[in-house]
Amino acid sequence: xxxxxxxxxxxxxWFYAVAVxxxxxxxxxxxDAAAQVxxxxxxxxxTFRDYIGALAFVKENQLEGQEEEHEITFGETEAGTDPxxxxxxxxxxxxxxxxxxxxxxxxxxxxxxxxxxxxxxxWDEVAFVAGSEVTNTHVEYLAxxxxxxxxxxxxxxxxxxxxxxxxxxxLIDCMTSWVPKWQTNGxxxxxxxxxxxxxxxxxLVDAQSDxxxxxxxxxxxxxxxxxxxxxxxVADMEARGxxxxxxxxx
Numbered sequence: 001x002x003x004x005x006x007x008x009x010x011x012x013x014w015f016y017a018v019a020v021x022x023x024x025x026x027x028x029x030x031x032d033a034a035a036q037v038x039x040x041x042x043x044x045x046x047t048f049r050d051y052i053g054a055l056a057f058v059k060e061n062q063l064e065g066q067e068e069e070h071e072i073t074f075g076e077t078e079a080g081t082d083p084x085x086x087x088x089x090x091x092x093x094x095x096x097x098x099x100x101x102x103x104x105x106x107x108x109x110x111x112x113x114x115x116x117x118x119x120x121x122x123w124d125e126v127a128f129v130a131g132s133e134v135t136n137t138h139v140e141y142l143a144x145x146x147x148x149x150x151x152x153x154x155x156x157x158x159x160x161x162x163x164x165x166x167x168x169x170x171l172i173d174c175m176t177s178w179v180p181k182w183q184t185n186g187x188x189x190x191x192x193x194x195x196x197x198x199x200x201x202x203x204l205v206d207a208q209s210d211x212x213x214x215x216x217x218x219x220x221x222x223x224x225x226x227x228x229x230x231x232x233x234v235a236d237m238e239a240r241g242x243x244x245x246x247x248x249x250x
Contacts, residue, residue: 016048018058021036025058031176039179044061091160093165094234095116097113098243110245112129112243123150137171140170148204163214164215176215220236
């Protein structure tokens with residue numbers, strides 16, 4: 001929802017000014033601002049303590065022809081503007097990865113990922129991942145990458161919103177919060193360390209391009225019978241099954 005400049009002195013509020021990105025404007029929720037610049041070439045984003053300064057930054061740095069969205073944006077997109085992921089025409093995938101026996105001595109553990117499209121099961125991809133240093137995080141990234149690449153193949157225009165469900169908060173935080181900061185910092189963490197899995201993360205950013213991706217977290221290994229939990233379990237079983245076939249220690 002929008003708000004006027006009377007909100008500029010809200011206690012404890014940071015204002016994230018997006019001058020160049022998918023939707024320019026002033027945001028008060030970091031993930032919303034990050035979604036506008038993640039993977040966007042030449043983005044311009046700056047953090048302010050006051051709304052007036054943030055708005056001035058947007059106006060001074062906005063590219064000609066970009067849509068002007070200068071209201072403060074709080075929280076999530078307004079209800080009803082996003083497609084329903086359970087609708088059969090929606091573009092939805094559930095991603096999971098599995099590494100069995102990682103770090104165990106004398107163990108040739110298997111690694112695999114799965115991306116499941118509940119409305120388009122013929123698009124499913126389940127793949128074994130080779131390598132002795134493969135981690136759970138790495139295969140989670142690969143699952144999301146495979147999902148994006150499939151979505152881009154089936155919808156090359158990138159017009160359809162893509163829902164990616166995952167039980168990996170690392171993956172979701174990476175793509176919704178951390179990547180813009182890493183890009184600005186030369187792919188260094190806040191502690192100055194090189195970002196792990198940079199190569200596959202950059203591929204994820206490139207694959208996302210201008211497509212709107214809605215990342216959704218779903219709890220893993222629950223007995224819940226709701227729609228999202230069911231399909232997350234399907235992705236988990238597919239990934240674990242593929243990894244198990246190549247694990248010699250289990």
